[in-house]
Amino acid sequence: MSVPSTLKIGPFAVDPPVVLAPMAGITNVAFRQLCRQYGAGLYVCEMITARALVERDAMTMHMITFDEGESPRSMQLYGVDPRNVGEATRMIVDENLADHMDMNFGCPVPKVTRKGGGAALPYKRELFRQIVRAAVRNAGDMPVTVKFRIGIDDDHLTYLDAGRIAQDEGAQAVALHARTASQRYSGRADWTAIARLKEAVTSIPVLGNGDIFSAQDALDMVAETGCDGVVVGRGCLGRPWLFRDLQAAFRGEPIPDGPSLGEVADVLRRHAQLLAAHDGEHKGLRDLRKHMAWYWHGFPVGGDTRRAFAMVSSLQELDDLIGTLDRSVPFPENAEGPRGRQGSSAKVVLPEGWLDDPEDATVPSGADVMHSGG
Numbered sequence: 001m002s003v004p005s006t007l008k009i010g011p012f013a014v015d016p017p018v019v020l021a022p023m024a025g026i027t028n029v030a031f032r033q034l035c036r037q038y039g040a041g042l043y044v045c046e047m048i049t050a051r052a053l054v055e056r057d058a059m060t061m062h063m064i065t066f067d068e069g070e071s072p073r074s075m076q077l078y079g080v081d082p083r084n085v086g087e088a089t090r091m092i093v094d095e096n097l098a099d100h101m102d103m104n105f106g107c108p109v110p111k112v113t114r115k116g117g118g119a120a121l122p123y124k125r126e127l128f129r130q131i132v133r134a135a136v137r138n139a140g141d142m143p144v145t146v147k148f149r150i151g152i153d154d155d156h157l158t159y160l161d162a163g164r165i166a167q168d169e170g171a172q173a174v175a176l177h178a179r180t181a182s183q184r185y186s187g188r189a190d191w192t193a194i195a196r197l198k199e200a201v202t203s204i205p206v207l208g209n210g211d212i213f214s215a216q217d218a219l220d221m222v223a224e225t226g227c228d229g230v231v232v233g234r235g236c237l238g239r240p241w242l243f244r245d246l247q248a249a250f251r252g253e254p255i256p257d258g259p260s261l262g263e264v265a266d267v268l269r270r271h272a273q274l275l276a277a278h279d280g281e282h283k284g285l286r287d288l289r290k291h292m293a294w295y296w297h298g299f300p301v302g303g304d305t306r307r308a309f310a311m312v313s314s315l316q317e318l319d320d321l322i323g324t325l326d327r328s329v330p331f332p333e334n335a336e337g338p339r340g341r342q343g344s345s346a347k348v349v350l351p352e353g354w355l356d357d358p359e360d361a362t363v364p365s366g367a368d369v370m371h372s373g374g
Contacts, residue, residue: 010143016250017229022076030274039247050079050088072099080367086134105148108181114349116364119181122158126361136170143172153182175207194225215249238294262327298335
């Protein structure tokens with residue numbers, strides 16, 4: 001198969017052409033640092049809301065922490081009001097808070113879509129255009145990229161218009177999560193939509209997202225769609241070494257064997273150490289708990305041990321539990337495949353009258369939330 005040449009986003013070469021998707025509560029500085037140890041690429045922080053950034057919300061300012069060696073520093077911005085987005089973008093540039101900005105138009109969470117945000121917003125073509133324009137015009141030399149879904153549901157597809165508008169307004173790349181908002185994370189991603197977007201958007205890179213759970217999945221997506229790179233989300237949960245596998249795959253090298261149980265335990269321990277450095281030991285270890293089931297996925301770790309890991313509260317307690325594991329257990333075949341939230345499809349919650357006029361650029365009342373992180 002033909003492997004894409006080095007992906008360029010503005011001045012930044014992304015080699016291999018792999019982007020870590022921003023995930024709420026996951027892609028903090030600790031997890032990004034862990035993933036970066038396994039290969040190059042672009043690693044995006046958790047979603048930041050424009051209003052919270054402008055108002056210097058303390059939690060938001062903590063969330064935009066970047067590691068000293070992290071380059072480019074990539075931030076995802078969420079906003080529904082073009083004025084807030086423009087002001088936040090100016091702040092990012094003036095205060096040198098990031099080197100690249102991604103825009104979130106893909107979130108399917110009801111608390112976001114009911115205010116017209118996330119995956120609901122591209123339906124309002126003029127408002128979408130104004131938001132992207134506000135970001136690009138205030139970004140200066142900082143590249144702006146745009147991520148969105150296929151549409152609200154099968155009857156309201158928005159991705160081709162969104163791609164063309166983003167391209168026309170000066171975005172440096174677009175990424176498509178090949179599901180509708182109503183699908184959330186259920187079912188299969190429709191990779192044929194990525195191919196259609198690639199045909200419609202011709203002057204900037206098109207990235208594909210959805211159902212990349214292995215290095216082979218990434219190669220298959222590129223081969224089937226012609227996309228310029230891939231965005232990896234749930235596939236790396238509890239498996240940051242996926243970026244090592246992706247690097248090998250895109251270089252045409254053999255994909256390494258999966259790690260033993262002992263090696264996974266060492267990765268988990270490193271993750272704990274990084275989280276403790278970022279948030280303090282108590283909060284960091286509490287945050288680590290949600291990752292436990294992903295790390296042990298497929299391994300013969302007993303129920304009592306799993307429960308103990310899921311309640312860990314200190315590095316010493318974690319070390320004691322790791323000491324009970326059989327480090328020699330090889331990586332099991334059933335540790336591959338889907339992971340993370342899937343759920344089921346559901347009707348998308350929208351503001352009253354949202355579907356009446358796609359050209360209406362009115363900002364919904366109370367749309368710009370203060371809470372970062374999705």
